[in-house]
Amino acid sequence: MGPLTPEQRRRRWLALAVVAVAYILSFFQRFAPAGIAQDLAATFQTSAASLGVLAATYFYIYTLMQIPTGILADTLGPRRILALGGLVGGIGSLLFGFAPSLDLALAGRTLVGLGVSVTFIAMLKLIAVWFEESRFATMVGICMLVGNLGSVLAGAPLSAMAQATGWRGVFIGVGGLSLVLAALCWLIVRDAPGTGQSAPRPRFDRTVVLSGLLAVLRNRSTWPAALVNTGMSGAFFTFAGLWATPYLMQVHGMARAVAANHLSLWFGGFAVGCLFIGGLSDRLGRRKPVMIAVSHVYVAIWLVLLSCATMPLPLSYALFALLGLSTAGFSLTWACAKEVNPPLLSGMSTSIANMGGFLCAAIMQPVVGWIMDLGWQGEMVGGARVYDLATWQHGVLAATLCAVLGAAASWRIRETRCRNIWQAN
Structure with missing residues (x-):
């Protein structure tokens, strides 16, 4: 890449700022149901499942x-898919906010997921x-830290906003902001620095794409990283994405604001940890020991949550901050997968490693709800179901087992010494 003009430098920072705000919204949408779980249960009179x-x-x-998003980014270009994604996500958020029934709320959430997935x-x-290539890892780390502000906003701030304006007003406002960002992406973002000609885009041969995908899947060194991601981020998305606030309120008797503060600490710890753990691994020149240590601390904290033991509030806050820091360990899995596959397939290898956690959450959130419903004794408070201690332990156990899977898989990670070792395979 050649040197950029001052105007191009200004444009890239402006474009990145717009995209970073869109990324904040994607994190917010991912974890928002946890902050308003009680409100949703009461509004739609729905079961945990x-x-x-x-x-x-x-x-x-x-x-x-x-995987389709990686191909779309290379063919349509980021400008088009960001604008289209913001439009679809905004419409979905508005539909969710106005939804009179659970079915329409489901349709809204589906559109939100589709829109922000890009x-x-x-x-x-x-x-x-x-x-510049030398700044890539640093810029990604900064953007992840900024994006995680969305998850922090989905904790205590969302709970406060929902109580002040109602949960519907929050999502209607977010939908409107998504539409504005879609327009800004179209107006400001450009796919490449201007050269007087439109930047050429690769044209993908379906056979080449499939053969590359199969090469990554057949590489046995890919799978430990994917399984660590599945277990660690799966437990995180499953519990923090929906069940954490009701758990803290019903098991530990916390006020909603205090429970939301715990959730924000978890998210905040995760945001900081994404920078800290990656930097630690790079400085040590090791992936596997860091992955093993962090994943086992993560399991230990999940065992504390499973015990439902009461503890002083300062200790509880500290535990959730440490939980956030250890959760960030799964961010190393992208590097672990990328460094054992051909550099040209880095997009596919990181996408495959990234899929596990989202797939796990997609399966486990309804499963945990089903487990909770099995133990429900019929108690209701404010239109929402209340569960006893044993039922909560069964639900938390499902997430804990996911974390154990991640820790077990960490022992099979292939050490790369922080460089691509594919040629040594």
Whole structure:
């Protein structure tokens, strides 16, 4: 990439700022159901299983779109897919906010998942094209930190906004913002630095795409990273995405605001951890020991949550902050998968590693809801179901087993010493 003009430098930062805000919204939409789970249950008079399906629709479509999005980013270009994604996600959020029934709410969440599923990959494409290769990892880390503000907003701030304006008003407002961002992406984002000619886009041969995909899938070194991602991020998305706030309120008797603060600490710890753990791994020149250590700390904290033991509030806050830091360990799985596959297939290898957690959440959110419904004794408070301690332990156990899967798979990670070792395969 040649040197950019001052105007091009200004444009790339402006474009990245717009895309970063869209990325914040995608994180917010991912975790928002947890902050308003009680409100949704009361509004739609729904069971835990149905609530799980409502939250999981985002993850179903997000999982399906992982690999197609990588191809779309290279063929249509990030500008087009970001604008289209913002439009679809905005319409979905508006539909969700206005939905009079659970069915329409499900349709809205599906459109939200479809719309925001393109943001992360398109952002990576923009960084790769507009920024120097030596700055790629740093820029991705910064963007992930910024994006995670959306998950923090889905904790205590969302709970406060929902109580002030109603949960519907929040999602109607977010839908409107998504539409504005879609327009800004179209007006500001460009697929490549201007050269007086339109940037050429690769044209994909279906056979080449499929053969590359099969090569990554057949590589046995790909799978440990994918399984660590599946277990660690699957447990995170499943519980933090829906069940954490009701768990803290019903098991530990916390006020809604205090429970939401715990959720924000989890998300905030995750945001910081994404930068810290990746940097630690790079400085040590090792992937596997860091992955093993972090994943086992993660399991230990899940065992504490499973025990439902009471603890002083400061200790509880500290535990959730540490939970956030250890959750960020799964961000290493993208590097672990990329570094054992051909560099030209880095997009596919990271997409495959990334799919596991979303697929796990898509399956496990309704499963946890089904487990909760099996143990429900019929108690209702404010139109929402209340579950006893044993039932909550059964639900948390399902997520804990996912975390155990991730820790077990970490022992099979292939050490790359932070460089691509595919030629050594």
